[in-house]
Amino acid sequence: xxxxxxxxxxxxxxxxxxxxxxxxxxxxxxxxxxxxxxxxxxxxxxxxxxxxxxxxxxxxxxxxxxxxxxxxxxxxxxxxxxxxxxxxxxxxxxxxxxxxxxxxxxxxxxxxxxxxxxxxxxxxxxxxxxxxxxxxxxxx
Amino acid sequence: xxxxxxxxxxxxxxxxxxxxxxxxxxxxxxxxxxxxxxxxxxxxxxxxxxxxxxxxxxxxxxxxxxxxxxxxxxxxxxxxxxxxxxxxxxxxxxxxxxxxxxxxxxxxxxxxxxxxxxxxxxx
Ligand SMILES: Nc1ncnc2c1ncn2[C@@H]1O[C@H](COP(=O)(O)OP(=O)(O)OP(=O)(O)O)[C@@H](O)[C@H]1O
Ligand SMILES: [Mg+2]
Numbered sequence: 458x459x460x461x462x463x464x465x466x467x468x469x470x471x472x473x474x475x476x477x478x479x480x481x482x483x484x485x486x487x488x489x490x491x492x493x494x495x496x497x498x499x500x501x502x503x504x505x506x507x508x509x510x511x512x513x514x515x516x517x518x519x520x521x522x523x524x525x526x527x528x529x530x531x532x533x534x535x536x537x538x539x540x541x542x543x544x545x546x547x548x549x550x551x552x553x554x555x556x557x558x559x560x561x562x563x564x565x566x567x568x569x570x571x572x573x574x575x576x577x578x579x580x581x582x583x584x585x586x587x588x589x590x591x592x593x594x595x596x597x
Numbered sequence: 598x599x600x601x602x603x604x605x606x607x608x609x610x611x612x613x614x615x616x617x618x619x620x621x622x623x624x625x626x627x628x629x630x631x632x633x634x635x636x637x638x639x640x641x642x643x644x645x646x647x648x649x650x651x652x653x654x655x656x657x658x659x660x661x662x663x664x665x666x667x668x669x670x671x672x673x674x675x676x677x678x679x680x681x682x683x684x685x686x687x688x689x690x691x692x693x694x695x696x697x698x699x700x701x702x703x704x705x706x707x708x709x710x711x712x713x714x715x716x717x718x719x720x
């Protein structure tokens with residue numbers, strides 16, 4: 458199964474839409490509850506990072522019998538130092554975004570903790586690609 | 598036993614015992630409450646709150662409902678007399694996540710929710 462979604466930078470009123478669609482699909486497929494919970498956390502954080510930090514992005518979701526693979530590809534400022542960005546508390550979110558309660562600098566660590574595989578590639582001035590893979594067999 | 602969640606606690610009982618106001622979700626108050634989580638940082642809640650918990654916060658916009666729904670939290674309690682904005686209100690109705698309110702400060706309402714949910718079940 459393959460799904461694609463578009464995300465608009467700055468549009469917080471749509472943030473979480475993709476996560477909610479993917480959650481519904483995984484529930485329909487009777488995927489293990491813990492796997493759904495982890496996938497939703499990782500995907501939501503990645504989705505909101507496009508909204509909060511990039512201009513626009515595409516999300517491609519692939520589901521096969523053993524795993525879900527999510528590729529988030531955005532056009533945006535990119536991340537100069539990914540290792541630093543992964544640190545809890547590091548954030549470049551604007552004051553307005555922080556006022557809403559985003560910008561704690563916890564999103565990337567939530568993604569790390571809730572995915573079996575997480576790959577981040579970024580080109581400064583161009584954009585960021587995030588790949589999240591979660592396997593359905595939790596004993597794996 | 599101490600530190601056991603009260604088995605029969607649901608939102609309606611929480612509303613009654615803590616005199617909470619109901620902004621939305623009157624019809625969903627039979628939902629059980631498994632605990633609470635207090636935070637105004639959305640990714641903290643995303644990462645650490647658990648299903649069935651009530652979320653105590655001063656954030657009043659619709660992303661709060663989106664997170665509550667994704668995390669399957671039971672309800673949102675707004676502190677200090679804060680009111681949900683219009684988008685939050687309509688989203689909460691659509692997602693069946695009750696938005697409740699109190700005039701108490703975060704510290705006080707959190708303490709009261711904790712005491713209620715962790716009261717001694719043996720008496
Ligand atoms: N898609 C992206 N494009 C550009 N920069 C990003 C992107 N994702 C993350 N970043 C950078 O990495 C930092 C840390 O991201 P992380 O998700 O951990 O925290 P945050 O988004 O700032 O706050 P939180 O996720 O807690 O609301 C961001 O502040 C931003 O500088
Ligand atoms: Mg983030």
